[in-house]
Every structure is written in structure tokens, then in C-alpha cells.
Amino acid sequence: MSTIVSEYTYRGRRYVSLGIPTPGEPQTLHHVADGALRAAFLTDAGPEAVTALIAAAETLTVTAGDPELQPLPPLLPTAAGGQALVSGFLGTHKAKSEAIVGYNDQPPVPKWFFKGLGSWLRMPGQPLVVPAEPVVIIEEAEMALVYVNDDQGVPHYAGYTFGNDLCDIGLHRIDPGYTSSGKLCDTAFSPHLFLGEPPRAATGRVTVERAGQPAWEGKFDCGADALWFRVEDLVDRAFSFPALRRPGLVNYLLTGADLSSFHDGFHLTDGDHIVIDIASHGVVLSNPLQFGGTTSSL
Template identity: 30%
Template sequence: MTLRLLQHRGDDGARSVIVADDAGAAFVAGVDSVRGLAAKAIAAGTDLSTAIDACGRGAAVDIAAELAAGRILSPIDHDDAAHLVMTGTGLTHLGSAEGRDKMHRAASEAAVQTDSMRMFLEGVEGGKPAEGQVGQQPEWFYKGDGTGLVGPGEPLTMPSFANDGGEEPELAGIYLIGEDGTPFRLGLCLANEFSDHVTERHNYLWLAHSKLRQAALGPELLVGPPPQHIEGSSRIVRDGAALWEKPFLSGEANMSHSLANLEAHHFKYALFRRPGDIHVHFFGTATLSFADGVTTQEGDVFEIEAAPFTLPLRNPLARAAEQTVTVRTL
């Protein structure tokens, strides 16, 4: 049975948690956030499914209707946005190096193997070590804090200075750090790890700049063992019609790194094991409209869907107003 968690806000502003499975969906009694539910499970030494059973299920709910009404929130958040950390890893999926290698080779006259291709091949060779061991470390990037996390249906807003606003359809791992510093994986979400690919293409050393953008999570947090194989679809809708559409694959069967290896290389740093923090870690993709020559524009809608998630992730593209920042000397 596929268990999924959602966060809901009623018209009166009251928050609640919804649990959905093959039999339907219902409110979870006594909790108003997924983070709070996870904290209960950790304190009780149990898992999320058992914690839900201990809380009890309330009234049934139509999650598709609530999403359409705008009452479904991002499936994870934190009261203090500074304690939600967004990071990610790239070149993790089989085939993911092709577009990146082409992008970086075009910016260089040298006919040598790019750093991107070298890193990808090293991941293929050593990214899935034996259980209990740590393998090749992946590419890693910082994306931002909770202020950049966008909810279902909300605009993905690129800065005024951005050269591009492009989708990256993938999975994100959601984690809560326990009081003793132990990272607990709560589950996986569909995600759009929104990036500026034109900036990255100019020089791969600008990758860090290109990743400092917002990101969106799908409405549902998938609880339990991660699926080995996930097939989804990513599309861009312009003026009500599909401008571009392509399938994408994820899950460990389609990756050059295991999730355990990606997690080991992220949480090996003590600053990422601060009790109470939430981590949203993007696992990468091999499918980009940018690699197919698509140029997005304001008003385009990104749509991502994949089973066993039952609800799509949709976000329109917007651009922020120009701001002038002046640094003052004290």
C-alpha cells in the first residue's frame, strides 16, 4: 500500500495533515504539520505509519479537489525558514551527463573530456557501493533555505537578473534531523529543481549561481521504502497548449548513485546534522527542455507528474521586479 502525506490549510487558516493511501484520504488527528508528525514518530521510536495509526484518522477528504481549491501546501516546511535547507546533487542519473557535457564543451575550445563527464563516469564506477560502505562523492550544490520553497500552484519566480528559468523534473528526499543529530528520511517528493541553465552554460563555475533559485515540491510526500523505478512526464504548457513534453526516469534503477551514497556524502558534514532542521535534497535529473533548445518565457506553466504520486506538480513561470541593492559602510 502506497502511503502519502499532504499538508492542508483551511479557509480559516487552520493547518492539518492528510494521509492518503489506496483506500482514500483522511485528515490525521492531533497534528498540524508533517514535521510535527515526524517528531512524534522519532520520540516514540517508531515510524510514520505507526505514528499515524496512533494519532487516528478523521474525516475523509478529496485531495484532488482540495488541490484545485488551493488549500494544499508544500508537503514539508519549517516555522523558521532558516532551518529548512535546500541542497542537491547532479550528474546522478544514467544519461544525465549528455546535456551537461554538451553544454560545457560548447563553452570550451578544448576537445578534452569535460569535468562533468569525468564526474559522471566516476559516479557510474563508484556511486553504488556495497551496503555499509561509502562510494564516490557526487557533484553537490547549495540551493537556498525555506524562503525559496514554492508550494503547489504557486509561481516559480526567477530573479530580474536571470538569463533563464528552466525546469528540472526530479525527486527530492525530505529529512528531519533528530535531537541526537540523526538524519531521518521522511520520504520522497516530486520536485522541480528550478535553475538558470543559460548562466550555467556560460561557464560551469557559475553553476553555484545558477542554482540559487526557488524550487517547488509536489503536493505529496511518499512514505516508506523508495521505489526503484519511477516513470514520469515533464511538460511546458504555453497559452493552454503543450509546447514541449518528454518522459523522465528516476529511482535507483535509473541512477548512477544509490540514495544511501548521496545521503552519506551530504550528512557527513556536521552542519547538516543540526537537531530540528529540515533538509530538502534534490537527487538530480537527466531530462531538461533546455537541452532540447527550448527557451521558456513568463506565463509558461511547468507540469510534472509520475506514479505512484497521484497529484501533479504545476507552477507558472514569473520574473521578479528589478531591485537595487546598495551596500552601506557603517
């Protein structure tokens, strides 16, 4: 499997760790200033520069469960002036191929949507806040691609991670014109960035817990082979928009989901706990669902 890097804040400083932490075990952190890791991906050496940066960094070890250790979305700028954008694509999976159509004898074009700013991303354990009276909330387990733009606005691929593109599909079903509003729900993200090409398969299970008990379970595949579109076509479509090529911008591109609890006739409700276990990659997103209120902060 690819090299995995994760970023954290600890006692006012920014750190990187390698691999996915083992529960209950101490964790080694490498002090890397905000922006240094992003800059490494802009060099010709790419992942090798990242490895060298981490190897040369000051280290410390923290005990498991230290409350001062807080994960960050991969490469998220936290300094003043940093910019990051979350966006994605609708109807990309083969499981939804009946909805993928072209117009005027032209081939289908990926349907891009705006999801939010990078600072809006939620980490595992944080509540996912949606409007107080949604129509139908849906969880969506997805692979996300991470890109960093250089000073000329040229995007550089950094790696991939996973997210839960929570949204109100009910608004979309009423009228596709409401889709942009339905996407304005919190998005769960993994802090773990995989430094490799997008995987052909990324499989696991979603469990919805209600009152402490499993209420629904289902499997998913959000890897490249499950997509109707090629990953390259999604990326080309996203960066055809000059707004996504702003210098210094970090882009998180959600590549779409296959079927979910809603398609099985199950409806999420306030207080449910959503657990997305991407077993193929050792990543777990576990978040409570909250209808209404103010979203948490990183």
C-alpha cells in the same frame, strides 16, 4: 504503493490527510499540531507511529476546492524557530554519465549544492519566480528525499516526494562557478510524502504550455535506477557536512534530473506554464513561470 501523507493549513490550524485527494471529492483532514508529525518519525516505530498519530487525531471534512485549504511542503516547520533546508546534487543521472568523472584516480564524488530554505518551496499552482533576465532557465523533474534530524543531529529518513528544481543552466554553462547563483530560482514541491523507500522508477512527462497550448513535451525517469550514483551514496555525502546535521533541521534532498526541454533545444520563457506529471505516482506539479518580481509566500 506506500502510505501517503499530506499536510495543510486550514483556518489557522495544521492538518494531515491520507492519500492523494480525488479531484472534485471532499477531503478528510486530521488535526495534527506543528511538530507532532516530525516527532513521530524520530521514534523507533517510525511510519507506524505516524499512522497511530493520525488515527487518534480529531477530524473534519472539507469540500473540494475550499480556498482556505492550503497545502504545505512535507514536514515543513511553520512555528517560530523551525529550520528547513533545500539542497541537492548535480549530474547524478546515467543520462549525464559523460560528465561524471573522478580526479587523481579517485572515484567520482556527488556534487552537492545549496538550493534554499524550506520556506522558499512553492506549492502546485504558485508562480515560480526567477531573475528578471536569466540566461537559460531549465525545468528539472526530481525525486526528493525528506529527513528529520533529532536533538543530537542524527538524520531520520521520513520518505520521499517530488519537485521541480528550476534553475538557470545558462549561468552554469558560462562558468561552473556561477552554478550556485543559477540555483537561486523557486522550487516547486509536491505536498505528498510517500512513507517508503525511494522508488526504483519514477516516470512521467513534462509539458510546457505557452499561450494555453502545448509547446514542448518530453518524458523522464527520476527513480533510483536512473541514477549513476546509489541513493545511499548521495545521502552519505550530504550528511558528511556537519551543517546538515543541525539538531531539529528538516532536510529536503533533491536527487537530480535526467534530460529536459533545454537538452531538446527548447527554451523556457516568461509566462510559460510547466506541468510535471509523475504518472507512476499520481503526482502533478503545475506552475506558471515568472521572470522577475517578488516570490510568493506559503
